[in-house]
Amino acid sequence: MYNYIVIEGNIGAGKTSFATRFSEESNARLILEQFEENSFLPKFYEDQARYAFPLELSFLADRYQQLKTQFSASDIFKSFTVADYFIFKSLIFASKNLEPLEFGLYSKLFAIVSSVVPKPDLIVYLYLNIDNLKKNIQKRGRPYEQNIQFEYLDKIQNGYIEFLRQQNDLRVLLIDTNGLDFVEREDDYLWIKSLVMKEYPLGIHRIQNRTA
Numbered sequence: 001m002y003n004y005i006v007i008e009g010n011i012g013a014g015k016t017s018f019a020t021r022f023s024e025e026s027n028a029r030l031i032l033e034q035f036e037e038n039s040f041l042p043k044f045y046e047d048q049a050r051y052a053f054p055l056e057l058s059f060l061a062d063r064y065q066q067l068k069t070q071f072s073a074s075d076i077f078k079s080f081t082v083a084d085y086f087i088f089k090s091l092i093f094a095s096k097n098l099e100p101l102e103f104g105l106y107s108k109l110f111a112i113v114s115s116v117v118p119k120p121d122l123i124v125y126l127y128l129n130i131d132n133l134k135k136n137i138q139k140r141g142r143p144y145e146q147n148i149q150f151e152y153l154d155k156i157q158n159g160y161i162e163f164l165r166q167q168n169d170l171r172v173l174l175i176d177t178n179g180l181d182f183v184e185r186e187d188d189y190l191w192i193k194s195l196v197m198k199e200y201p202l203g204i205h206r207i208q209n210r211t212a
Contacts (some may be wrong), residue, residue, distance in 0.1 A: 002121035005196065006086040009126035009150065010157045012037040012136035017183050018126065022193060029075050031083035043195060052097040056106060060090045064113045071118055087117045092159040112135070120129035122171045124196055125164060129178055130154050164204055172204040180209055 005028075007019040016032060023030040035041060040055040067087060091114075094106045128136070130153045137145050164172050175192060182189040191210055 001198075004081045004083075004118060004120045004122075005114075006083050007126065008086050008089065008118040008123055008159065010128065010133055010153060011145070011178070012133040012140070012153075013126040013128050013137065014086045014183060015126055018189070018192065019082050021084040021189065022196065023050045025078075025193075026082070027079045028082045029070070029071050029078040029080070031066065031081060031085075032067065034085075036060075038062065039123075041167070045144050045147060048097065053102050053106075056090065056094040056097060057109075059104075060110060060113060063087055063090060064117065067117050081181050083120070086120060086123055087114050088163065089160075093156065096159045102127075119170065122173060122196070123164070123167075125160065125172065125174045126177050130157065132178055133157075158162055158202045159204065160198040168170070168203055171200045171202055173200060173207065174204060175207045176209040178209055 005201060007015045007022070007105070009015040019032070020030060023029070038055070038058055040051050042060055044051040044055045063085065064087070067083075070081070091107070091110050094110070095101055098106055130150050133146075133153050134150065137148060164174065175196060177188075177192070180188040182192050195207055
């Protein structure tokens with residue numbers, strides 16, 4: 001079994017829902033991203049050009065501090081750790097949101113920060129197409145997310161896929177979850193859980209959903 005599993009995905013993919021239930025059933029320590037505490041996020045969706053740089057810096061600082069704190073404190077009562085984000089999502093989002101000069105500076109800071117954060121044993125990417133992501137975003141009803149454009153979701157999705165394809169030194173499980181509902185349908189959840197529990201060699205492993 002892995003010691004550190006990350007559940008990732010685009011905005012609205014359901015990563016927090018899956019990570020929360022999976023950790024509870026597996027007696028795992030759960031690390032959830034505290035994005036709702038970021039005061040720059042609603043402003044960013046209103047004016048991306050103005051608030052992209054402070055947003056990305058604040059997210060990087062928050063993620064680094066949270067992961068550093070969590071991993072410096074051992075928990076003998078938990079079997080392993082599950083998180084609903086990977087520190088490298090900071091670099092992925094920044095690459096799509098920042099101007100070249102800003103991204104150059106950001107990348108230098110990121111290299112320093114990320115070098116002291118543990119790498120996960122397995123990254124699980126819950127893949128949803130943009131239409132279904134948008135439906136989930138509307139369903140959960142966070143006001144500042146309702147105006148997220150299809151183009152932005154597509155840009156972030158492409159950033160994730162580009163990054164994951166290059167990770168030969170990590171285990172990446174890319175699961176197509178279109179047509180599934182692992183929150184409401186038990187069979188769908190158990191199917192994904194069974195995939196996460198398997199052992200994989202390094203590299204990316206693509207799984208078509210079982211309705212295909």
